[in-house]
Amino acid sequence: MTDLVGGALDRLAADLPSDQRGRFLELMRTGLAEFDAVVGPEDQVVEIEAAADVPPGERLAAAERFAAKRRAFTLGRRSGELLTAFAEGRDVAADAERLLAEIETALAEMRDDGIRRELGDYATECRYVLSGGTGPNSPRGSKLA
Amino acid sequence: MAVTAAVSRRLPTTTRRVSRRRPSRTAGPTGLLWLQRTAGNAATSRLMTQRTIVDDLGRVLAGGAAALKKALSPPLKAGDTGPSVLSLQQSLNRVGAALIEDSIFGTRTKAAVAAFQRDHGVRPARGAGTVDEATWDALRLGGRATASAVPGQGSTESWAAMPAQRRADFRTLGYTAATWRSKTPPLAGLLPYALLSEKQRAAATRLGYTRESWRANRDTTAGTAAKGFAAEEAAAKRKAGARVLPAKYVGSLRAKAMIAAEFGADVDIQLAKVHLLTEAEMKKAYEGYYGAGSYTPINGFTVKPDIYLNNSSIWAGTTVHESLHVQEHGTWDAFAYQPTSAFGEGATTILTELVMTRHEQPVTHHPYAAEVALVRKMNTHAGLDKMRAAYFQGATGDYRTGVTGGLKPGTTWAQFRALVDAGALAAAQARLK
Numbered sequence: 001m002t003d004l005v006g007g008a009l010d011r012l013a014a015d016l017p018s019d020q021r022g023r024f025l026e027l028m029r030t031g032l033a034e035f036d037a038v039v040g041p042e043d044q045v046v047e048i049e050a051a052a053d054v055p056p057g058e059r060l061a062a063a064e065r066f067a068a069k070r071r072a073f074t075l076g077r078r079s080g081e082l083l084t085a086f087a088e089g090r091d092v093a094a095d096a097e098r099l100l101a102e103i104e105t106a107l108a109e110m111r112d113d114g115i116r117r118e119l120g121d122y123a124t125e126c127r128y129v130l131s132g133g134t135g136p137n138s139p140r141g142s143k144l145a
Numbered sequence: 146m147a148v149t150a151a152v153s154r155r156l157p158t159t160t161r162r163v164s165r166r167r168p169s170r171t172a173g174p175t176g177l178l179w180l181q182r183t184a185g186n187a188a189t190s191r192l193m194t195q196r197t198i199v200d201d202l203g204r205v206l207a208g209g210a211a212a213l214k215k216a217l218s219p220p221l222k223a224g225d226t227g228p229s230v231l232s233l234q235q236s237l238n239r240v241g242a243a244l245i246e247d248s249i250f251g252t253r254t255k256a257a258v259a260a261f262q263r264d265h266g267v268r269p270a271r272g273a274g275t276v277d278e279a280t281w282d283a284l285r286l287g288g289r290a291t292a293s294a295v296p297g298q299g300s301t302e303s304w305a306a307m308p309a310q311r312r313a314d315f316r317t318l319g320y321t322a323a324t325w326r327s328k329t330p331p332l333a334g335l336l337p338y339a340l341l342s343e344k345q346r347a348a349a350t351r352l353g354y355t356r357e358s359w360r361a362n363r364d365t366t367a368g369t370a371a372k373g374f375a376a377e378e379a380a381a382k383r384k385a386g387a388r389v390l391p392a393k394y395v396g397s398l399r400a401k402a403m404i405a406a407e408f409g410a411d412v413d414i415q416l417a418k419v420h421l422l423t424e425a426e427m428k429k430a431y432e433g434y435y436g437a438g439s440y441t442p443i444n445g446f447t448v449k450p451d452i453y454l455n456n457s458s459i460w461a462g463t464t465v466h467e468s469l470h471v472q473e474h475g476t477w478d479a480f481a482y483q484p485t486s487a488f489g490e491g492a493t494t495i496l497t498e499l500v501m502t503r504h505e506q507p508v509t510h511h512p513y514a515a516e517v518a519l520v521r522k523m524n525t526h527a528g529l530d531k532m533r534a535a536y537f538q539g540a541t542g543d544y545r546t547g548v549t550g551g552l553k554p555g556t557t558w559a560q561f562r563a564l565v566d567a568g569a570l571a572a573a574q575a576r577l578k
Contacts, residue, residue, distance in 0.1 A: 035567060035568070035569060036563075036567045038563045038564065038567050039564060039567050039569040039572060043564060043569055043572035043575075044569075044572070046569075046571050046572040046575045047569055047571045047572055049571075050571040069568075070568070073568040
């Protein structure tokens with residue numbers, strides 16, 4: 001079976017300076033690994049090829065953003081699941097503490113304001129759970145909880 | 146006549162008494178000397194001031210309604226003082242400015258004038274913050290300068306070809322062939338319904354006005370519900386004073402109406418509770434809320450069902466924008482499942498522009514370049530606009546029909562939604578026609 005994803009990544013990496021290729025592939029694979037199974041290889045190729053419009057000189061930075069966004073997305077989904085569980089009355093305080101620590105680590109590592117804002121939302125959601133439902137919540141969290 | 150009587154009632158008692166006793170030969174210096182001896186310098190000075198006003202009013206009344214309207218609309222600028230400035234401040238307070246009514250055109254009054262002009266599309270020749278006739282007209286409409294008081298506005302019929310009775314009715318209310326589509330109403334349009342003559346009321350009724358629609362300036366032809374709420378908002382703001390305003394009236398009533406006019410068939414529009422914050426409060430609240438680094442303060446953000454607006458830069462579009470977020474996260478299923486804040490911001494920005502363009506004013510008036518830049522920065526997904534089009538194709542109908550109609554063969558709604566939910570936006574976009 002042809003490796004559609006690998007082929008697409010190689011095509012994009014081919015335009016890059018040799019010292020960037022390895023890092024580019026690593027970042028893209030890290031980001032792609034965050035996808036659900038629902039996003040199959042063909043859909044992943046579409047996601048990868050969205051980067052084809054990015055000039056080669058900016059492609060490594062785009063890959064960093066892609067990986068960061070995928071990471072933030074996963075943290076956001078976990079935070080959403082946490083809120084749902086909390087709304088169902090389950091004791092998820094320990095989970096909330098763990099997730100909050102992960103989110104704060106990500107916040108410390110990320111520089112993109114948009115992604116940091118999203119992460120801030122998720123941190124707020126965790127703190128909402130830890131407050132027992134009395135603290136402020138994010139817009140999404142207000143709906144879920 | 147009503148104006149003269151009003152001025153007379155404001156005259157100091159002493160001055161009026163002296164005025165009645167004044168000999169007929171008082172036009173020259175002899176009369177003034179007699180007044181000074183009888184009533185003193187201060188009362189004479191007051192009388193001369195008031196007499197000037199009355200004389201001016203006499204002239205303009207002789208000149209007709211147009212001149213009266215002009216006299217009641219004096220050009221004003223920062224530094225001016227006196228009764229006209231007091232009237233200006235009272236008018237601004239009626240639309241929620243919360244100024245101290247001290248008859249002095251200071252910086253706060255200028256700022257209130259500029260904000261009002263910005264919100265209502267008034268552009269005086271001498272620059273924002275100066276008062277011209279158009280500003281007075283807009284203020285007399287209770288801040289409804291952008292709303293039509295004219296049944297003819299937007300009409301495609303011609304003055305010459307319309308039925309004679311309709312043409313006569315427009316004339317009865319003071320309109321002409323040149324002005325019947327104008328936003329600025331003639332004198333009759335400025336009068337309370339109770340003061341209309343029987344003939345004017347009959348004409349107004351035939352043109353489609355009711356007592357209520359005349360009062361609230363509801364446009365019977367455009368059907369945009371937003372226009373009807375201005376008076377209610379203004380009254381609530383006046384009653385509340387200062388910046389502690391009843392939350393639901395800080396623009397959100399109009400925002401709700403505008404959003405409902407656009408999307409009301411799809412969703413039960415939720416009214417936002419609005420908080421006004423200062424710049425400093427905004428920054429503190431913003432950072433406290435997000436707890437993530439330092440961001441440039443934005444104009445507003447949402448926490449269901451509340452929205453927080455920066456009182457130093459509030460604009461109707463911001464209220465609409467944040468109110469859309471409330472729908473997004475509250476009752477609106479269309480993109481409530483959006484995977485990222487960026488998508489929500491981008492979609493909400495687009496919808497704000499749509500709503501403002503259709504129901505308020507062109508978005509070229511949007512004064513928040515910084516906010517737009519921030520949203521654009523966040524919104525890095527190239528396919529957002531296409532997805533928005535898919536979500537809201539035929540927005541007043543069923544958005545899901547629009548989406549389904551926009552999918553490529555072989556893709557189901559569930560698949561599309563699963564991809565969006567997974568954050569694979571490019572892949573989801575690729576499933577659209």
